[in-house]
Amino acid sequence: MKYYYCKFDDAGKRTDTVPDFLADSRGGEAKLIAAGYIKILDDEYQYYAGNQGNGDNGNGYVRGSDGKPTSAAAHIQTTAEKLTAVKSTYEAQISDLKDALATATLAADDTLIASLKTDYATAMTAYQAALKEVS
Template sequence: MQEILSKFDAQGARVATVLSVIHYTTDEERQKYINDGYIPISGEDYQHYIGNRGVGDNGTGYIRDTKTGKPVSAPPAPPVDEEPQEPPVDAERLAVYEAMAAQAERLAAQAERIAALEVALKTKGCDRK
């Protein structure tokens, strides 16, 4: 049977796993992993850490208990801040929309002036076509 060596972070989460015959074959190679913080775990414990035994009591998986060395339910995930009710304003897009609105106002005013000039020309007898 293959030996399983796993490395855990300070909170007990599994960060890496190596297997005998696949990752190491000699005692010297194995010792390098042990010196790097890897510890032997059972196949059943490994199944918990990789999620094959469910997601634990809090839905966040399993971590290694530092006292017993066995898998325990990981703590609940931290609460997520609610999204703001109003979407954030993108200053660049707002500036572009404001410039477009100002340009539309200028074009509308220019169209009114042109229409007024055409009316004035028609009343003076100059029909421009």
């Protein structure tokens, strides 16, 4: 049978692994267990290594309170991550509008300039509303 010595953090996420055949080079089984490693079978290890799918929430598997692989919790997006997503969505659009406005200005296309100014104002209003929604 194939074994692994795995170390897990408080959330049950695997932080380090030593295959059984390398245990002696790391001081042996007793030393690994004393250092907080848990000896597990290959079948169980495959969940933690990501070889048994992504779990119910798409975030893989962690060691549950019962000592068995369980689906990791769903990722909850942080405020910083939400702000980054909003910024990347709107800043690219606003940059494109500015470039188009500069080109229309050089071409002296008054109809296009008016349309782009309206689009720009609409995008800025939506951007500010999205930022307020996240904050």
